Amino acid sequence: MPFYITDPALKPISTKVAAGERLSREDGLTLYASDDLIGIGQMADHVRRRTNGDLVYFMVNRHINPTNICENRCKFCAFSRSKGQDGAYEMTLDEIVKAAEEAVPEGAYEVHIVGGLHPDWPFEFYIDMVSRLRAALPPHVIIQAFTAVEIEFYAQISGLTTLEVLRQLKDAGLDALPGGGAEIFSERTRAAAWDKKTAADDWLRIHGEAHSLGIKTNCTMLYGHIETLEERIDHLIRLREQQDKSGGFLAFIPLAFHPLNTELSDLPGTTGFDDLKTLAIARLMLDNIPHIKAFWIMVGLKVAQLSTVFGVDDIDGTVVEERITHMAGAATPEALTKSDLIGMIRETGHVPVERDTLYNVVRVYDGA
Ligand code: V47
Ligand code: SF4
Numbered sequence: 001m002p003f004y005i006t007d008p009a010l011k012p013i014s015t016k017v018a019a020g021e022r023l024s025r026e027d028g029l030t031l032y033a034s035d036d037l038i039g040i041g042q043m044a045d046h047v048r049r050r051t052n053g054d055l056v057y058f059m060v061n062r063h064i065n066p067t068n069i070c071e072n073r074c075k076f077c078a079f080s081r082s083k084g085q086d087g088a089y090e091m092t093l094d095e096i097v098k099a100a101e102e103a104v105p106e107g108a109y110e111v112h113i114v115g116g117l118h119p120d121w122p123f124e125f126y127i128d129m130v131s132r133l134r135a136a137l138p139p140h141v142i143i144q145a146f147t148a149v150e151i152e153f154y155a156q157i158s159g160l161t162t163l164e165v166l167r168q169l170k171d172a173g174l175d176a177l178p179g180g181g182a183e184i185f186s187e188r189t190r191a192a193a194w195d196k197k198t199a200a201d202d203w204l205r206i207h208g209e210a211h212s213l214g215i216k217t218n219c220t221m222l223y224g225h226i227e228t229l230e231e232r233i234d235h236l237i238r239l240r241e242q243q244d245k246s247g248g249f250l251a252f253i254p255l256a257f258h259p260l261n262t263e264l265s266d267l268p269g270t271t272g273f274d275d276l277k278t279l280a281i282a283r284l285m286l287d288n289i290p291h292i293k294a295f296w297i298m299v300g301l302k303v304a305q306l307s308t309v310f311g312v313d314d315i316d317g318t319v320v321e322e323r324i325t326h327m328a329g330a331a332t333p334e335a336l337t338k339s340d341l342i343g344m345i346r347e348t349g350h351v352p353v354e355r356d357t358l359y360n361v362v363r364v365y366d367g368a
Pocket of ligand 2: 072079115117
């Protein structure tokens with residue numbers, strides 16, 4: 001496979017990529033050590049084309065963050081507040097259902113719900129939320145809700161196991177889990193910046209449990225803060241190992257750290273070079289995860305569009321009212337229209353495919 005590679009250190013990796021062989025931890029570190037972004041991008045594009053051809057996915061969705069009141073107060077989070085603090089908010093069930101219903105006439109196929117760990121809401125509140133949403137929404141609108149961190153918290157407040165929490169939420173109508181809360185699977189970074197949050201083993205176990213119940217999930221990595229490149233590669237390898245065991249991850253989404261209004265605000269945030277390289281390396285390392293998603297809210301529209309020739313086959317959705325990254329300084333718009341997304345994808349020569357959360361095809365935009 002003739003890749004245009006200028007860094008000789010990448011040559012052995014390109015042989016493996018062309019042969020469809022799994023890359024090692026050392027290969028991952030070599031990729032990060034290289035500044036041959038075009039070479040890395042070409043290899044990632046090759047892998048992407050092997051599975052997804054010319055297709056680039058997007059969706060019409062709506063993000064809802066029911067509360068920002070959170071017991072964890074991670075240092076990288078600008079969204080959370082303590083109870084009673086200025087700027088703290090909580091939505092009622094009626095408001096949550098109304099926000100979801102408003103998305104239906106806009107053509108949404110997903111409501112994506114993540115929030116803080118509220119000290120007073122009982123587990124029944126979340127069961128009611130999901131059952132009321134399921135009753136209010138047409139069956140094609142998928143409820144993708146609650147990170148593994150939230151699932152662990154519901155287990156603590158209810159006295160149930162995480163598996164039982166997932167089972168009850170599934171019975172109420174939960175279809176899929178988002179990939180948040182993984183951060184970086186390193187005890188060093190966890191102790192330094194999110195000490196109260198779900199440990200790596202527990203995050204992975206909860207996703208494995210969801211997969212065992214037939215609940216598909218996504219996975220993420222928060223990068224560009226205090227982590228090392230070794231810790232990034234180790235994170236990717238742990239996700240790959242979990243996928244070998246339980247198989248239910250649909251997409252991997254690298255989340256570019258936004259420092260504004262956080263306790264890590266002295267850090268610079270990520271560069272476009274690092275964003276593209278991280279997306280491409282993810283495509284190369286995660287050979288068993290079907291989709292790599294660029295979350296345009298975090299990497300920006302320009303990098304998201306460019307990333308579709310660097311291994312990415314999904315640019316997420318219309319989103320509407322994203323709070324977590326915007327409170328941390330994201331300069332992207334709050335929402336995009338469907339035609340914005342189609343136009344962005346078409347310009348790169350790819351075929352836009354509208355999907356639902358589970359990557360069922362809603363419509364292929366292959367005509368004029
Ligand atoms: O878990 C928090 C991250 C996540 C910041 O599954 C931050 O399809 C950057 O997980 N800078 C929530 N990131 C968002 C998330 C997500 C987004 C889009 C799609 C999917 C999916 C999942 O955002 C949190 C945390 O890791 N986060 N603060 C920040 N300052
Ligand atoms: Fe809470 Fe999530 Fe923010 Fe951490 S990242 S403080 S768990 S809302």
